[in-house]
Amino acid sequence: MDKILIIEDDLDQLSILSQYLKQKKWQVEQANTASKGIDLAKSTNPDMVLMDYKLPDLDGSELLSRLKEILPLTPIIIITAFGSIEMAVSALKQGAYHYLTKPINLDELTVLIERGLKTKKLEEEVKKLKAKLNEEKFSTPPNIIAQSEKMKQVLVLVQKVATTEATVLILGESGTGKEIIAELIHTLSLRNNQPLIKVNCAAIPKGLLESELFGHEKGAFTGAVKSKPGLFELANKGTIFLDEIGDMDIELQAKLLRVLQNNSFTRVGGVKEIKVDVRVIAATNKNLEQLVQEQKFREDLFWRLNVFSLTIPPLRERKEDIEPLFTHFIDKFGQKYQKNIQGISRKALELLLTYEFPGNVRELENIAERAVILAEGDKILPQDLPPYLQNKPSSSLNKLMTLPLPKALDELEKYRITEALKLSHGIQTKAAELLGISERTLRYKLNKLGLK
Ligand SMILES: Nc1ncnc2c1ncn2[C@@H]1O[C@H](COP(=O)(O)OP(=O)(O)OP(=O)(O)O)[C@@H](O)[C@H]1O
Ligand SMILES: [Mg+2]
Incomplete structure (x- = not known):
C-alpha cells in the first residue's frame, strides 16, 4: 500500500485530508509541524508528500528543499492559500510535483496523487535500470570476457581494489588471464594516465634483474659504462607489474620488500636513496605458501603482497566462459586473417566444452587462431580443432575427471559392473570373476549403487 505523508498545521484540514485519503485505501502519516514532518519523512x-506551504516553524521553500x-x-504536492500563485510557481521551480490551492478539491487531489505515484514508480524503475546498465557496462570491458559467475566475482573485486593504492597479488594457473587482469586494474585506477611497466621476473637472467628493476650507477659492474635508471624509476607515479614473482631470487626479494615498505x-x-611512488601488482602461477615453506620465498614479502590477492579460476572451472571466449577470439582472428567466420558447429563446441584446458584461456586462444586459419566455410568444424581434441578420451571419462571423487568412484563402479554383467550375460559369479572381486562384494555393490 502506498504511503502518503501530510504536513499541515490546520488540524481540521489535516483530519479531513487524512480521513479522505485513508478511505481511498492509502496509508497516511500526519504531521502538524514542519519538524515533525521531516522526522516522519526520514x-x-x-511515497508521496502533501505539504502546506505556510507552517509555523519553517519556511515553505526551506521545508521543500529538506524534503x-x-x-x-x-x-x-504543495498546498497554498488561494491567491499565492507566485509562491506556487517558485515551489514548482524548486522541484515540487504540483500545487493545489485551498479550498482543496478532493477529486483533483486524488487524480494528482494517483498520477504522482505512477511517475514515482516509473522514475524508480528508470533509476534501477540505469544502475544496472552501469554495472553491466563495467562488468564487460570490451576485451575481457566474463560470463561465468566466478569471473564476474573476480571483476567485482578488481573494480573495488583498482581505485585504491593497495598492492595486489594475482594468482592463477598459467594462461588464466593474470596479465589482462593486471592491465585492467591499472586502467581502472587513478594512475591510468601514468605508465604501467611490466616485468617478467622469470624471463630476465637472475644477475640482471636487480639492475633492471632498480637501475645501476656507472661502474657498478663490468659493462656498466653509464648510470641507468631502473624500471621502478620509470614507473614512478604509475604501476609496476611484477609477473612471475615466485621466480624472483630470494636476495632480491629483500630489496623489493624495502620498496614496498619505504617506497625507496x-x-x-649506488648509495643515494631514491624515492618513488609506485603501485605494485604482482602475479604468479606458483603456490607461494609452499615456496615460503621451502624457504624459497620470504614470508614477510609474502604477507606484504598477500594483503589483497585475487585468484583467477582455471578455465575448466568456469566452462560458461568457453563459448563466449572462443567467439571473441574467432572475431579477433577473423579480422587478422580476413576471414568471415560466423560461429562454431555444435559438435565442435561440444569438443571444447568437454576438454580440460590445462593451458587455460591462452590454450583456447591458440586453438581459435588455428581453427580460423583452417576453416573453409563460415563455421568452425571439429576438423578445424587440434587432433588431440578430436581423439581425446570419451567425454564420459572426462566427466569422471571433474566429478567429486566419491561420485566419480561410484560412476566408475557402475560402469565397470554393468559392462561385466553384460559380458557375463548376467551371471554374477562370472561378472565378479571378471571384476576381480568376490560375489558377495559384487552383490553388496549392486545394492549400494541401485543396480538391481
Ligand atoms: N577473460 C578474458 N577475456 C579475453 N581474453 C582473455 C581473458 N583471459 C585471458 N585472455 C587472453 O588469454 C591470453 C592469456 O592471458 P594472460 O597472458 O593474461 O594470462 P596469464 O595468466 O598471465 O598467463 P601466464 O601465466 O601464461 O603468463 C591473453 O592473450 C589474454 O588476452
Ligand atoms: Mg602472464
Whole structure:
C-alpha cells in the first residue's frame, strides 16, 4: 500500500485530508509541524508528500528543499492559500510535483496523487535500470570476457581494489588471464594516465634483474659504462607489474620488500636513496605458501603482497566462459586473417566444452587462431580443432575427471559392473570373476549403487 505523508498545521484540514485519503485505501502519516514532518519523512519513507506551504516553524521553500534531500524521488504536492500563485510557481521551480490551492478539491487531489505515484514508480524503475546498465557496462570491458559467475566475482573485486593504492597479488594457473587482469586494474585506477611497466621476473637472467628493476650507477659492474635508471624509476607515479614473482631470487626479494615498505631503494652500486611512488601488482602461477615453506620465498614479502590477492579460476572451472571466449577470439582472428567466420558447429563446441584446458584461456586462444586459419566455410568444424581434441578420451571419462571423487568412484563402479554383467550375460559369479572381486562384494555393490 502506498504511503502518503501530510504536513499541515490546520488540524481540521489535516483530519479531513487524512480521513479522505485513508478511505481511498492509502496509508497516511500526519504531521502538524514542519519538524515533525521531516522526522516522519526520514522514518517512514513515504511515497508521496502533501505539504502546506505556510507552517509555523519553517519556511515553505526551506521545508521543500529538506524534503527533496531526504526523498529525492518522492513527489511533493504543495498546498497554498488561494491567491499565492507566485509562491506556487517558485515551489514548482524548486522541484515540487504540483500545487493545489485551498479550498482543496478532493477529486483533483486524488487524480494528482494517483498520477504522482505512477511517475514515482516509473522514475524508480528508470533509476534501477540505469544502475544496472552501469554495472553491466563495467562488468564487460570490451576485451575481457566474463560470463561465468566466478569471473564476474573476480571483476567485482578488481573494480573495488583498482581505485585504491593497495598492492595486489594475482594468482592463477598459467594462461588464466593474470596479465589482462593486471592491465585492467591499472586502467581502472587513478594512475591510468601514468605508465604501467611490466616485468617478467622469470624471463630476465637472475644477475640482471636487480639492475633492471632498480637501475645501476656507472661502474657498478663490468659493462656498466653509464648510470641507468631502473624500471621502478620509470614507473614512478604509475604501476609496476611484477609477473612471475615466485621466480624472483630470494636476495632480491629483500630489496623489493624495502620498496614496498619505504617506497625507496638504491641503485646497484649506488648509495643515494631514491624515492618513488609506485603501485605494485604482482602475479604468479606458483603456490607461494609452499615456496615460503621451502624457504624459497620470504614470508614477510609474502604477507606484504598477500594483503589483497585475487585468484583467477582455471578455465575448466568456469566452462560458461568457453563459448563466449572462443567467439571473441574467432572475431579477433577473423579480422587478422580476413576471414568471415560466423560461429562454431555444435559438435565442435561440444569438443571444447568437454576438454580440460590445462593451458587455460591462452590454450583456447591458440586453438581459435588455428581453427580460423583452417576453416573453409563460415563455421568452425571439429576438423578445424587440434587432433588431440578430436581423439581425446570419451567425454564420459572426462566427466569422471571433474566429478567429486566419491561420485566419480561410484560412476566408475557402475560402469565397470554393468559392462561385466553384460559380458557375463548376467551371471554374477562370472561378472565378479571378471571384476576381480568376490560375489558377495559384487552383490553388496549392486545394492549400494541401485543396480538391481
Ligand atoms: N577473460 C578474458 N577475456 C579475453 N581474453 C582473455 C581473458 N583471459 C585471458 N585472455 C587472453 O588469454 C591470453 C592469456 O592471458 P594472460 O597472458 O593474461 O594470462 P596469464 O595468466 O598471465 O598467463 P601466464 O601465466 O601464461 O603468463 C591473453 O592473450 C589474454 O588476452
Ligand atoms: Mg602472464
